[in-house]
Amino acid sequence: MAAINTQYNPLPQMNTETNKRDKTLEKIASAIQIGMEDSASRSIADMLQNEISLASQGVMNANDGISMMQIAGGTLNSLSDQTQTLNDLSVRYNNASLDDSQKQALQGEFNRTVQSMQQSIDSSSFNGKSLFGSSMSFSLGESTISASIPSLSPSSLSIDNQDGIQAYRDALSQANSDVGSTTNSFVSATTTLLDKISTASAAKSQIADTDMANAIKDFQQSNLKLDMTQIAIAHQNDALRQNVTRLLG
The missing domain is CATH 1.10.287 (Helix Hairpins)
Known part of the structure; x- marks a missing residue:
């Protein structure tokens, strides 16, 4: 058998x-990484995702700061050009050969230029908040950048005071320099944050994404x-x- x-x-x-x-x-099908079956891997992946989220928000905040500085810089450049006009009017006004009607005409043009400058300052805003005479802080995750712009009102300028006009021009120049420096800080911070996002994303990919x-x-x-x-x-x-x-x- x-x-x-x-x-x-x-x-x-x-x-x-x-x-x-x-x-x-x-x-x-679900892109769940094999090594994610333990809680430690999940915790690390969650921590990395949190870092990515914070850094991404920091980049957006930094971009807002850069946009704000661009608006302020454009207004400052316009003010600088108009201040040159004020200086030219002042030089002409202080010419002893001018009669009263000529001086009155120069004074009128000076006043209109000052009003235009003040309107530029008053209308310069970011997210509904006036830029000049204010300070804003931008959170970039682990750091914060503050941006301050002086009021720079030209209302006290006088056509017969060239020293005052020059002092105002110097203040504009300093404000422009500060805006440039702050913009560079935002750009540098953005580069750092983008590098952080790239590194954290690569690390998370190794832990949380399916090979x-x-x-x-x-x-x-x-x-x-x-x-x-x-x-x-x-x-x-x-x-x-x-x-x-x-x-x-």
Whole structure:
């Protein structure tokens, strides 16, 4: 009588490979990284994501600061040009050969220029807040940059006081220099934050994102083992049928 070999049972191996294959397929579909199954990896990934979020907000705040400085810089440049007009009018006004009507005409032009300058200052704003005579702070995550612009009102300037006009011009020059320095600080901070985002994103990717090539390779290997197990079952069943046929004559 032929003996039936019942010692080898491929079903447990088949179940194992099926579970492995299905699990890998789920990770491919949902982009869950294999190493994220432990809480420590999740905590690190969450921490990195928090760093990325804070740095991203910092970049947006820095860009707001740069935009604000650009508005202020444009107004300061306009004021500088108009201050040159005031100086020219003052030089002409202080010419002893001018009569009263000529001086009155120069005074009128001087006053209109001063009014125009004041209107530029009053209308210069960012997010609804006046820029001149105010200070704003921008949070950049771990650091803060403050931007301050003096009021620089030209209302006290006089056509017969060239020293006062020159002092106002110097104040404009200093304010323009401060705006440039603050803008550079924002730009530098933005570069640092972008580097931080890049580094943190790369680190998070290694922890939290599926390595698609390896995941697909694992899936294929599990599927191949599953196929081999199924072949083994089919072979065993065929051998069993042959044995039973021989037993039954």
